[in-house]
Amino acid sequence: MILEERDYHIVPGRMGDFLKTYETLGLDIQKHFLGEFIGHFVTEIGELNHVIALWRYESMADREARRAKMLAHEPWQDYLAAIKGMIQSQQTRILAPTALSPMR
Template sequence: MILEERDYHIFPGRLGDFLKAYETLGLDIQRRFLGEFIGHFVTETGELNHVVALWRYESMADREARRALMLAHEPWQDYLAAIKGMIQSQQTRLLTPTSLSPMR
């Protein structure tokens, strides 16, 4: 099992637009293609205009196959066009659980 943490820094003043676009255009597509959605979060303190999404995959191969299918899906391209210019920066982390983790 791997956990993908996608970390977005949204331009100030655009967080509401980004969340609305994701809710109406992006999330259903990702749920259809990517599998287990763990959660979607915004920061309350510290770095503002910060969004974190978590997804669970069985393996790197599972992640790669699912993301390839989603990227080829035309409505996903429409979502990407809708959020163009809203994201200041993005980081993606792929996490593997240790033996101490209850999620494996």
């Protein structure tokens, strides 16, 4: 099992637009293709204008296969076009649980 942490730094003043567009155009597509959605979070203290999404996969191969199918889906391309200019930067990390983690 792995978790993917996607950290989007949203252009200041565009957070509401980004979240609404994701809710209406992106989330259902991702849930369909990517599988287990852990959560979607925003920051209120510290570095602002961040949205963090967490997804669970069985393995890197599982992640790669699921994401490839999603990227080929035309409505996903429409979503990407709709959020163009809203994201300043993105960081993606793959998190692997240690033996101490209850989530394995």
